[in-house]
Amino acid sequence: MIISGNLKTYVQKLRSSNLRPTKQRLKICQFLFNREKTFHFTVETLNKKINKNIGTKVSLATIYNTVEAFTSAGYLKEILTSKNKSYYDTNTKSHHHFYDEGSKELTDIHYSQIKLSKVPIPPKGKKIKNLEVVIRIQK
Amino acid sequence: MIISGNLKTYVQKLRSSNLRPTKQRLKICQFLFNREKTFHFTVETLNKKINKNIGTKVSLATIYNTVEAFTSAGYLKEILTSKNKSYYDTNTKSHHHFYDEGSKELTDIHYSQIKLSKVPIPPKGKKIKNLEVVIRIQK
DNA sequence: TATCTAGTTTATAATAATTCTAAACTAGAA
DNA sequence: TTCTAGTTTAGAATTATTATAAACTAGATA
Ligand SMILES: [Mn+2]
Ligand SMILES: [Mn+2]
Ligand SMILES: [Zn+2]
Ligand SMILES: [Zn+2]
Numbered sequence: 001m002i003i004s005g006n007l008k009t010y011v012q013k014l015r016s017s018n019l020r021p022t023k024q025r026l027k028i029c030q031f032l033f034n035r036e037k038t039f040h041f042t043v044e045t046l047n048k049k050i051n052k053n054i055g056t057k058v059s060l061a062t063i064y065n066t067v068e069a070f071t072s073a074g075y076l077k078e079i080l081t082s083k084n085k086s087y088y089d090t091n092t093k094s095h096h097h098f099y100d101e102g103s104k105e106l107t108d109i110h111y112s113q114i115k116l117s118k119v120p121i122p123p124k125g126k127k128i129k130n131l132e133v134v135i136r137i138q139k
Numbered sequence: 140m141i142i143s144g145n146l147k148t149y150v151q152k153l154r155s156s157n158l159r160p161t162k163q164r165l166k167i168c169q170f171l172f173n174r175e176k177t178f179h180f181t182v183e184t185l186n187k188k189i190n191k192n193i194g195t196k197v198s199l200a201t202i203y204n205t206v207e208a209f210t211s212a213g214y215l216k217e218i219l220t221s222k223n224k225s226y227y228d229t230n231t232k233s234h235h236h237f238y239d240e241g242s243k244e245l246t247d248i249h250y251s252q253i254k255l256s257k258v259p260i261p262p263k264g265k266k267i268k269n270l271e272v273v274i275r276i277q278k
Numbered sequence: 279t280a281t282c283t284a285g286t287t288t289a290t291a292a293t294a295a296t297t298c299t300a301a302a303c304t305a306g307a308a
Numbered sequence: 309t310t311c312t313a314g315t316t317t318a319g320a321a322t323t324a325t326t327a328t329a330a331a332c333t334a335g336a337t338a
Contacts, residue, residue: 020285020334043324059288064325083225084296085324098261101268109259118254119274122237126276129240133272134219135258137265159305159314182295198317203296223325224295 006034017073019066024058028066032076038091040079040106043067046088079106081134096133109135145173156212158205163197167205171215177230179218179245182206185227218245220273235272248274 010029011021019025031050047063067088070076079087081099087106096109114133122128149168150160158164170189186202206227209215218226220238226245235248253272261267 022286022334024287057288061289061326062287065286080219080222083219083222086222098259098265100262100265107262113257113259114255115257116253117256118252120237120248120252122274122276123239123246126237126239126278129275129277131272131274133270135261135270136268137261138268139265161305161315163316196317200297200318201316204315 006030009033013070013073013075017069017075019069023056024062025066027056027058028063032070032090035090038089038108040087040089042085042087044085079134081106094130094132097135098137099134101136101138109133145169148172152209152212152214156208156214158208162195163201164205166195166197167202171209171229174229177228177247179226179228181224181226183224218273220245233269233271236274237276238273240275240277248272 006029007026010026010033013029013033014021014025028046028050031046043060043063046067047058047060050058050063067076071078071088074092077089077092079089079097081087081097082104089106091108093111095111096114098107098109099105100107116131116133119128119131145168146165149165149172152168152172153160153164167185167189170185182199182202185206186197186199189197189202206215210217210227213231216228216231218228218236220226220236221243228245230247232250234250235253237246237248238244239246255270258267258270
């Protein structure tokens with residue numbers, strides 16, 4: 001398999017996620033991180049695209065495991081949209097989304113584009129884990 | 140089965156949801172709407188509570204169907220929390236929520252308790268369907 | 279470089295929530 | 309009372325995801 005000049009950064013991402021660099025994982029890294037722009041995906045679409053082109057075959061289980069490991073290591077972010085399918089984002093900065101209920105696609109909203117000027121205090125003993133907004137849109 | 144004095148309102152809710160008033164559906168109505176305060180539930184908890192006490196047995200399929208019909212008729216609201224389970228709310232007014240990731244419970248936040256002073260314009264041809272915020276909290 | 283082993287991959291099974299099916303039942307119009 | 313479209317139900321099917329366990333491999337060590 002041909003791995004771009006970013007090999008080192010992939011190995012570093014994998015090692016810091018407690019994963020050995022294998023050819024399956026490097027292929028996933030290349031697909032996820034060898035790009036100009038961040039993007040959103042589901043495991044289903046990732047699996048199809050990873051295994052469409054030639055080269056190393058990657059099982060669905062490995063895709064699930066790697067995505068999960070990258071998510072807990074902070075290299076991917078999980079976005080809650082519909083109840084039936086997990087969406088992930090290679091943009092790990094805090095930001096908001098439009099979710100189009102027709103096309104089922106996510107679009108980034110820069111963090112500064114939504115201003116919450118009033119937010120309630122959480123119940124005592126609890127703290128806010130995350131305050132990212134998903135705005136549902138439709139035709 | 141004993142149905143409270145709200146029978147007429149249940150029949151009206153059912154009829155306007157294009158459902159005939161059956162004893163199963165009236166039992167569900169009574170459990171959902173014969174209360175002082177609104178509340179949040181999942182199909183799993185609803186099924187357990189409906190079928191715990193004596194009286195008409197209601198199948199899981201009927202519970203799913205009735206909850207779905209009430210949701211599209213606007214008598215229940217679906218709240219998106221986790222990706223694995225649907226949550227519903229008998230409070231159908233527009234409002235926000237805390238979602239406790241530990242206890243997996245929802246708490247209402249009155250609509251006026253969150254102020255969005257800046258909201259982006261949706262992509263052309265699309266409109267905002269709903270802008271209710273779920274704030275994830277934890278210990 | 280050969281050996282060894284903990285970590286990895288994979289096909290497949292299991293699980294969990296939800297939806298579908300089709301046969302038996304029933305509300306309510308006639 | 310009869311009739312039929314709508315309803316209920318048990319169980320099967322579906323879908324996303326997680327678990328299992330046997331075959332493989334990275335990479336540390338001899
Ligand atoms: Mn579902
Ligand atoms: Mn799931
Ligand atoms: Zn994003
Ligand atoms: Zn609520």
